[in-house]
Structures are given as C-alpha cells and as structure tokens.
Amino acid sequence: xxxxxxxxxxxxxxxxxxxxxxxxxxxxxxxxxxxxxxxxxxxxxxxxxxxxxxxxxxxxxxxxxxxxxxxxxxxxxxxxxxxxxxxxxxxxxxxxxxxxxxxxxxxxxxxxxxxxxxxxxxxxxxxxxxxxxxxxxxxxxxxxxxxxxxxxxxxxxxxxxxxxxxxxxxxxxxxxxxxxxxxxxxxxxxxxxxxxxxxxxxxxxxxxxxxxxxxxxxxxxxxxxxxxxxxxxxxxxxxxxxxxxxxxx
Amino acid sequence: xxxxxxxxxxxxxxxxxxxxxxxxxxxxxxxxxxxxxxxxxxxxxxxxxxxxxxxxxxxxxxxxxxxxxxxxxxxxxxxxxxxxxxxxxxxxxxxxxxxxxxxxxxxxxxxxxxxxxxxxxxxxxxxxxxxxxxxxxxxxxxxxxxxxxxxxxxxxxxxxxxxxxxxxxxxxxxxxxxxxxxxxxxxxxxxxxxxxxxxxxxxxxxxxxxxxxxxxxxxxxxxxxxxxxxxxxxxxxxxxxxxxxxxxxxxxxxxxxxxxxxxxxxxxxxxxxxxxxxxxxxxxxxxxxxxxxxxxxxxxxxxxxx
Numbered sequence: 193x194x195x196x197x198x199x200x201x202x203x204x205x206x207x208x209x210x211x212x213x214x215x216x217x218x219x220x221x222x223x224x225x226x227x228x229x230x231x232x233x234x235x236x237x238x239x240x241x242x243x244x245x246x247x248x249x250x251x252x253x254x255x256x257x258x259x260x261x262x263x264x265x266x267x268x269x270x271x272x273x274x275x276x277x278x279x280x281x282x283x284x285x286x287x288x289x290x291x292x293x294x295x296x297x298x299x300x301x302x303x304x305x306x307x308x309x310x311x312x313x314x315x316x317x318x319x320x321x322x323x324x325x326x327x328x329x330x331x332x333x334x335x336x337x338x339x340x341x342x343x344x345x346x347x348x349x350x351x352x353x354x355x356x357x358x359x360x361x362x363x364x365x366x367x368x369x370x371x372x373x374x375x376x377x378x379x380x381x382x383x384x385x386x387x388x389x390x391x392x393x394x395x396x397x398x399x400x401x402x403x404x405x406x407x408x409x410x411x412x413x414x415x416x417x418x419x420x421x422x423x424x425x426x427x428x429x430x431x432x433x434x435x436x437x438x439x440x441x
Numbered sequence: 442x443x444x445x446x447x448x449x450x451x452x453x454x455x456x457x458x459x460x461x462x463x464x465x466x467x468x469x470x471x472x473x474x475x476x477x478x479x480x481x482x483x484x485x486x487x488x489x490x491x492x493x494x495x496x497x498x499x500x501x502x503x504x505x506x507x508x509x510x511x512x513x514x515x516x517x518x519x520x521x522x523x524x525x526x527x528x529x530x531x532x533x534x535x536x537x538x539x540x541x542x543x544x545x546x547x548x549x550x551x552x553x554x555x556x557x558x559x560x561x562x563x564x565x566x567x568x569x570x571x572x573x574x575x576x577x578x579x580x581x582x583x584x585x586x587x588x589x590x591x592x593x594x595x596x597x598x599x600x601x602x603x604x605x606x607x608x609x610x611x612x613x614x615x616x617x618x619x620x621x622x623x624x625x626x627x628x629x630x631x632x633x634x635x636x637x638x639x640x641x642x643x644x645x646x647x648x649x650x651x652x653x654x655x656x657x658x659x660x661x662x663x664x665x666x667x668x669x670x671x672x673x674x675x676x677x678x679x680x681x682x683x684x685x686x687x688x689x690x691x692x693x694x695x696x697x698x699x700x701x702x703x704x705x706x707x708x709x710x711x712x713x714x715x716x717x718x719x720x721x722x723x724x725x726x727x728x729x730x731x732x733x734x735x736x737x738x739x740x741x742x743x744x745x746x747x
Contacts, residue, residue, distance in 0.1 A: 231445055232445065233444060233445055233687075234442075234443065234444065234445065235443075235445040235452060236443045236445075236452060261746055262746075263744055263745065263746040264744065264745050264746075265742055265743070265744045266742065266743050266744070266745075267741050267742050268738060268741045268742075268743075269741070270737075273735060274553075274557075274734050274735060275734060275735070275736075275737065275738055276553045276734075277553060277743070286746065288746065333742070336740070336741075336742030336744065337742075337744050339740070339742070340740070340742065340743065340744040341744070341746075346746075370443060370445070370451070370452035371450075371451050371452065373450075373746075374450065401445075401447060401450075404447075405445060405447040406447075408447045408448070408686060408687070409447045409448060412447075412448055412678065412682055412684070412686075413682055416678050416679035416680075416682060417675065417678070417679050419678050419684070419686075420674055420675035420677075420678030420679055420684065421675070422686070423500045423503075423674055423678060423684050423686055423689060424500070424503055424671055424674055424675065426500075426504075426686070426689070426690060426693065427500055427501070427503035427504035427507070427674075427689070427693055428503065428504070428507055430504040430508075430693045430694065430697055431503065431504040431505065431506070431507030431508040431511070431697070432507060432508070432511065433697075434504070434508040434697040434700070434701065435507070435508040435511040435512060438697070438701045
C-alpha cells in the first residue's frame, strides 16, 4: 500500500517536473521596455518598445489593443440644402486604440481563419452593431469607422515591421500619438507557424495622466463645485489684476 | 511647443492658443465686444470638443467682463437694479441652455446646431453692422451728421401693456420687469449653448428695446454678463466637467494682454472704418461656417467614441 502511494507520488512529481521543464523552454517570451505610458503636461506622443525571444520556427505578430468602448458612426445627407446627420449606427466593442506589428506581410503570415480568430489585422476586427441593421449598410459604417480612426491616429494605416536582432531575439517599435486614449491596454504576441497560431503571450500596458495633470483631472471630477469656484477665482483675480495694474491711466 | 490639456485630454500648440487669446482680446479692446463669438468657433476649428470650448470660454469671459465692469463701476455707470432683473432671467436661461446642450450632444446634432446658430448670428450681425457703418461713412462725407435720433421700442403699446412694472431710477425707466428679464433669458441661453457673452445682442436690445441711456448700457450689460458667466462656469464644471483650467488660464492671460493693447490702439482707429472691418470679419467667419453646412463634406461619415 505504502509502496503504491510512494510510486504514485513520484509519478506525480515527475509529471509536474516535466511540465515545469516544458514551461522553462516556452517558445515565446516578451518584455515591454516600459509597461506604462505617462501623460505629463508636455506629452507629445511616446515610443513603445517590445522585446522578445522565440525558440521555435515561425513568424511573430504583436498586437496592442486599447480598452473596448462604444462608438457612434453617423452619416450625413442633404436635407433642404443643408448637410446634416441622418443615419447612425452604434458599435459596441470598438478598441479605443489598435496597433499591429508583423514579421511578414499580412497576406503571407498565416491562414485567414487563424488571423480572424485572434483578431490580428484591421480587417479581422468585428464590431458588434447595436440594433439589427442591413448587413451591407453596417459594412459601410464599419469601414467608415476604421477610416475615421485611422485619420485620427488611433488605428494604424498599415502594420509595422518586427526587427529580428538574431534568429531568436526580436524587437517591435511602436509610436503612440499625443491624443492616445487613457486606459489599460493589452499587448499580445503571437507565434505563427504553418498558418496557425502556435503560442501567445500577453502583457499589460497602462496609459494614464500622471502628476499635476492627473491630480487636476481627478479634482475636476470629484469636486466639481470646488473646481468651478477655483476657475472663477482665477478669472476674477486676472480680471481685477488687469484692471488695477494695466489701466490706461 | 505642445501642451497637454488635462480635461480636454488632448495636446494643443501653446503658441496658437496664446495668439488666439491675444487677437480676440485685442478685438475686444478695440470694439468693446466680448469676442467670445470668435474665440469659441476658433477653438472648435482647432479640434477641441465643442463642450470643452463652450465651458472653458465661459470661464474666460468671467475675467474679461470683470475687468470691464470695474472700469465702468468706478465711473458710476452701472444700473444694478436693472442688471439684477436681467440676471434673474439669464440664470434661468443658462440652466435651460446647459440642459439643451446636453440633449443636443446626446442625440448627436450638436455639431450641426452650433454652426447653424453661429451662421445666423454672425451673418445677421455682420450684415447689419456692415450697412450701418457704411451709412455712417456716407453720411459723414456730406453735411455734418444730424443728431442720432434713437428710436426705442419700449414705448410700443405691446411692451407698455406687459405686467410687473418696476421703476429703475438709475436709467430713468418705468417698464415691465418681464422685458429686461426676457432679454436676460436670451443672453443666458447664448452663454451656455454657444459660449459667447452676448454683449453684441444685449447692447442693442438695451438701447432699442428698453430705451436705456447709452452711458449705462455698457457697464450694466457687462455686469449681467459677468454674473451669468460665473453661473454658467459653475454649471459646466459640475455637470459636464467641461472646463479646462489649463486652457482657460492661457486664454485669460493672453486675452487680458490683448485687451490692453486693443484699448490703447483704439484711440488711433476711427470709429466707422473699424466697424466696417469688424463687420467684414464677422461675415467672413459666418460664410466659412455656412460653407461647412452647405457644401458636401469630404467624408459623409463621422464617428464619436467615448
């Protein structure tokens, strides 16, 4: 009986040991040079670098996704000569920010199904419209949304390139624009071989205002009245000061 | 040099903001109009969300109108009683205006309604001013100008029949309180929906509708604008959190400097020509805005994310 348990425990330990062994040699590891983007008073965009290693054959794709937010897309038409918004579609799960780096062309890197399942690439994003709409129309609205986001700099115009520093070691360089939305981002790295995704790694990125900016923003939301009074006070001080010290007599 | 605005959550070039504030302050110093109706559209042109532009502009107007009121107050040119009645109307107007603003934002027509309002306002003002100043110029080339007979509507039977008459000793008026309150109401609406002081509407209304002595008009209207913008700033700060202190501070400081330059420069600029130039500027801005409305936009689609 004891021997049975002894063997059983050894077998379990070996199984765990083997698993640990497997983990130590995982095909993909990644590390963000900075895991937070600090928005300060003088913020004008920021560089983002991701380093990684891959121990197996295959291509690498890195996707940065911002928090999912609702978006309303409106279309104008002419009403009595004036162009005004007449139709609108609300989409639910739109990433506030999306960027993408590939080690190979989008068309060649993997099978379309694999790309779509993992939402790698702008044309694989599937936004959920709010109400039941005509499928064709929704397509036009979705395209318009992607176009609009690209113009504003929240979606990429085309995928970036991943640089391989050696056979195993790579880096992906991104640049976030000055108007990057605040929130918790997810950076996902995929190892793609034979058309399918073999492994993925995920890391978090925090984009937020810091320091004076953050304190002022929190103050304006939490103490609206005090903030309003402060605004008035500054204006009154400036107006009175101008009158007293800059009078033309 | 870019500066990141904490409430607007976007970066703007510091030079452009300071330049805008100075130029608008300068115009305000020369012509005596608040300049809000130029500042807000330009802020929106620069990419600021309309809500932030309107809320922050209300804050800037507090500074501008205060420095004006103090000057008039020192000379005893403010009718506080009349101003107080107008204020009652304008506070109601600005509360309703903030509610309307939020509703328009919600149904997505805010970027249609605000330009239309500006087109109508600036277009009609610009046209009226243009012809009025041309008339003055033409007349002054001939015989010496006849005395300006200022017709005033408050003698009209309709206005005489309104209830709640009050005496306003400073302005030597005996009119229904509904009249100044009504004018104040419209002013309050304008401040909260469009981010303008409304002086250019209040001043002619006070002269022609109420029959106030011209000397008291500027100071009293500035007093009314001051309190209205204080109330509107607090309303916007507490309900829609749309007052950006960093932006407001930059506009206030550059505006104050601009006004002083403008006031000094105004002594050298002759009245009628300056008004023609201002009228031309108003027409230009309103035509630009009208163009946005009547010309097919490059992209029929627009998106808002929140």
